Amino acid sequence: MFWTKKTTENYVPAIVREALSARFNEHELNALSRLGTLVDVSPGQTLTSQGTPGRQAVVVVSGTASVVRNDAIVATVSTGDVVGEMSLITGEPRTATVVADTAMQVYALTPRDFASLLAQCPRLAQNIPAVAVRRLGELSAA
Numbered sequence: 828m829f830w831t832k833k834t835t836e837n838y839v840p841a842i843v844r845e846a847l848s849a850r851f852n853e854h855e856l857n858a859l860s861r862l863g864t865l866v867d868v869s870p871g872q873t874l875t876s877q878g879t880p881g882r883q884a885v886v887v888v889s890g891t892a893s894v895v896r897n898d899a900i901v902a903t904v905s906t907g908d909v910v911g912e913m914s915l916i917t918g919e920p921r922t923a924t925v926v927a928d929t930a931m932q933v934y935a936l937t938p939r940d941f942a943s944l945l946a947q948c949p950r951l952a953q954n955i956p957a958v959a960v961r962r963l964g965e966l967s968a969a
Contacts, residue, residue, distance in 0.1 A: 916956055
């Protein structure tokens with residue numbers, strides 16, 4: 828049987844489980860795998876663009892990306908980091924551009940799927956907005 832988003836069984840690919848188990852519990856991994864779409868990203872590919880509306884959030888499974896604000900690299904994201912969440916939470920345009928430094932594998936979540944993930948995972952619903960607020964403060968200081 829092939830796994831699709833419509834599969835009712837919980838299925839988390841082994842590579843995802845290994846990469847994300849330090850930051851996500853079993854329930855969160857199941858929800859992420861059920862709601863998100865696993866995507867391969869090429870080096871140099873833009874994940875988000877500063878000033879544009881948020882259309883997805885991304886959870887990094889593998890690889891690294893640079894966070895660029897006003898043409899300056901302000902951070903690097905890697906395995907387990909969530910990108911694009913601030914725009915989905917606030918409804919404001921993207922605060923930074925994120926560009927893949929290496930080949931990456933990510934879970935992409937539509938705004939609806941991201942909201943469902945937070946609704947189903949109370950720990951994430953607390954942690955992700957807190958991280959977003961911290962990042963916003965860091966970006967403002969940069």
